[in-house]
Amino acid sequence: MKNNIFILLLLFLSASCSDSFLENAPEDSLVVDNYYNTNEQVKSAGAPLYGYPWFYFNEKFLICVGDNYSGNSTGTYSDIAQFTLFSVNQGNQFATEGWDALYNVIGTANTLLYNLDTKVSGDVDEDVLESVRGEAYFMRATAYYYLVRTWGAVPIIHSMDQYNAEADVYRNTVEDVYTFILNDYAMAASRVPIQRADSEVGRVTQTACNAMMASVYLTLKDYANAKAQAELVINSGYYGLLDKFGDVFHPRNNNSRESIFALQWVANQGWGYANVNQAYLAASPKLTNAGDGWGTFQPSIDFQNAFEDGDLRRHETIMEPGDFYPDLVTAEGGYTVPEAGMTSTMAGWRKYVVGSKDEWEDVGFMSTNLNTYIIRYAEVLLIHAEAILGTSASTTDAKALESFNMVRKRAGLAEKTSLTFDDILQERRMEFAVEGKYWYDLARMDRTKAIAIISNQERGDYNDGDYDDIITRKVTPSAGDFLLPIPGSEADLNPLLLEEPVPFDFNN
Template sequence: MNKNKIFGILMLLFITTACSDSFLEIAPEDRLTTDNYYNDDTQMLTGGASLYNRPWFLFNEKFVLCLDVYAGNASGDYVDIAQFNKFAVFAANQFTTEGYQSLFSVIAYSNSLLDIVENKAGPAVTTEVKEWSRGEGLFMRSLAYFYLVRTFGAVPILEDINQYGTDVVVRKNNVEDIYTLIKRDLAEAAQLLPIKWSDANLGRATKGATHGLLAEVYLTLGEYDKAKEHADLVINSGLYSLMPEYSDNFQPKNGVTPDNNNESVFELQWVSPPQGQHWYYTNTHQAYLAAASKLTGVGDGWATFIPCLDFIRAYEEGDLRRQPTIMEKGNFYPELVTKEGGFLVENALTNNYAGYRKYVVGSPEEWPSVNFMNTDVNTHIMRYAEVLLIRAEAILGTATSTTDAIALGDINKVRARAGLPALTEITLDDILQERRMELAIESGDRWFDLARIDRAKAIEILSNTDRAYLADRNDPESGSADGGRFVVPKESDFLLPLPQVETDINPLLLDEAVPYDFNK
């Protein structure tokens, strides 16, 4: 672990946002320190607000999108993205490094919040708010470690701010210990967090978010009964439902934000920059996914990530998710480029590539908070649709197929919204297909799905995934005669290398992982 890096993160001013009309509203930073703040409930809740955006920024900017490239949903020719396309990710890869460091920033922020709750909260802070804040810290730390362990395998467990000193020896800990930490912390967070928050705190972690994450953790570990148990708690709570249309989750409509709607279980919470600022801790997805600068009107829209042929061909006929997810020749979007009456996708775009529609909210004419390299639309970590699919898979378990009524009901609710016919029997392939089309370009789910299933099956799927994009069809240098790009992964490709900058500073990270002492 880069000890100096993390130590520096803890020296940052932790307070960055305030609780008034919204818990993410920007607060003045020049008068706040950890020693003179945290005197009442509002100030205590303010301390946790930064956890929802700032430390996640570099994770969200490109790293999480690169996971869809790794899985064969997307493609990109920028050198560090192309490494993901070719299963040739080097330890010096910029986006792997940024993702790793960003996730440890989340852990540092979480540990700082946990320390504040324990040691710096004033006497006026109520027990209830202390418990909520502790629950937030545990939830966020668990979420960060869940990404780390699935992506990099063994990494250091840091759960105490005293572990961050420059003279502290930091080693990797065993994967099973990381999962023990995740399950332990989420179980406690589920007891501490509220069922729901006030409107002013909408978007903060809840019991439902915790149980949803636990369901995904247990699914990853193949503990299907527990995965179903936690998915049941989310579904049976009655607090969540599918939005009428798939696009309701990603596109502002009639001036209404898609954020934190009835389908949202947990999202990263992005905010607009202060007046006059362009660079801020906001969502940059539109800049890299939009296929033309005309769509954004602010100088970005670079098609850095584009759909690959395998993903395009994976759509079933009539799937209503297709046009809200990808842009293809002939598609018309009246809600974009409204000053010209809408946007028609023509040959100029599709001769070379299809584009992504998902997370593209348009220009300032369509959504006033749009700025160069940022929007304030949230990033989905988990939606209710995914919880339904988790329960369906948990019911299937290790069986070849199932006709269980609950499992069928869950997957068919997702398919019905997509305009697809109901299934009468489901297999793992059916669930993986549905998850791929439902959750693409959200939180790396396709890659994590392939990494957790039978390894031989995953290698077969990935080996037959065409990573080409449209321009490759007429490019004999790209691969096969029809322009295909096929790459066979190795066993070692299922974990990314630890960043070289981290192992250079701390060579102990190259040693074998060691057990973690939970009793110290």
């Protein structure tokens, strides 16, 4: 059976960024055999893993799944609306792009591992070689973590032999995919350094592996291991929350003390290298002054109503009528949201909106250099609190409360003296909106409860800007909606993807 699912990327994708490890890409991107001769060449071989292969994952897929599917966000474009209405089909453009992107990350990682095994000069230091190998394991694990939570059983592609056009490719069981993920993170953790030099800030560290393993264990309801991995991060002393929530989402704070692992983008260097989220999240072209700012994604009514009174994150997450932003449209002294609102839900997204060149030089049409957070310290704190709670109805554990209340304190909210799962779920929803988290939280919880939460969400619009007149839109998902269908283009090329998943041979 021909395997046409995967596109092998060239390992050496050109990338450049001043004062960044990304600037060390090879001058001749096609001369692979003559490239792995020095420490710097091997280090630069890992740099493309941090951006380009992830592009279409980041462009719309992550928000579509993580936020539109979960009810945080809405959108009228047909393939986005499918997520809002729980009608995603096999031909959905953005689901297919997400699948392709994640397997491109895996293909890039597999290619790098192969080249490190076969093409490296004896002049390369072993610690450098192992560190870059660890980066490849980490990226492969992270791609599979998104794949298994989105589609369930998926093919584990780990060897160059599997890219043979005649190879049979089956899906592997969910249990084996998770085992493979944890194995890859463990292999990464044993190879990458504890800390990075200033020239390599943003590259994978041991604590990034710990943080991702904490998330995986939490998803698997292995609370003891989730707690242990989260505490490795917390006790490392390397991380902390920024003082102001809004500062987390500005490029000047890329790779700050709050960032544990983030995708790294380069502005104005061509399609595929920049973060394009601002183009779709900014609800007015005046905000970007670059020809975009389309408001493609809009904060849902349900999400707007979910904020507690006094939550400082509200102003830095969504833009509502009358809100003033002195740091946007600075050429006119700031920006006030019109009383008529910005979208059919009245509000627009503030998070991930950088502004125009007047506010930040590295802005262009569909282009900023703002990192995309995959996991940051606030999440590790909330993972830690939830892992201590475990299966209990509530907890007053001091350590759980300390971690949880650090996040609430920054948000300007009163500390809690007792925690439930609902408390943590609410905090995660408000903290991580449009970071692609909430759907995966709903999907890992009790299915009946998740369906009840979703069924009560208002996913509609305000009628002609009238807050008292809602064009209501509510949906009730089925159990089958908690996994997306395998993209039709992939199933057509390889019908084996529609057969029952098989165990993975870990001895192969």
